[in-house]
Amino acid sequence: MSNLKNILNIFKTKPYSEIMQQFSTENNGNYIVGQYDNQDSIVINYLNYPIKFDKYILYRVVGGQTFEAEFIRVCLEVKTTDELRFKIVRQGLFENCGKLLGGQDIEIGDKDFDNKFLIKGNEEFKIQSILSNEGIIKKLEEL
DSSP: OHHHHHHHHHHHHSOHHHHHHHHHHHTTOEEEOOOTTOOOEEEEEETTEEEEEEEEEEEEEETTEEEEEEEEEEEEOOOOTTOOOEEEEEOOHHHHHHHHTTOOOOOOSOHHHHHHEEEEESOHHHHHHHTTOHHHHHHHHHO
């Protein structure tokens, strides 16, 4: 947990691009300078899988007001033979509003995890099976 606090403190004291360049160098990544409206990103290969890190800004308009939330997004694409797709996001104001308006999500049966994360996907049983692993749950909660 202290590592997470150290990382968050670094983001508060240094410019985003400097932090991302340092992260890229330390992890043998490819730093990609953003063009047009795209943010800078990093691609790191891990076990022949490209993992992309970038800054993502979520904009929502609610009742005539614009809300903005900024995230560091991590994307890993893994091809499966059965086209399994799912997305896990930490619940926030926007996700909770979606649930209240009838948005469906997959629950894994762990009340704490289900309250913290929103899961969407195309194969509920397979996703629940994958997320039944306590090690995976613990790692996701640490992010």
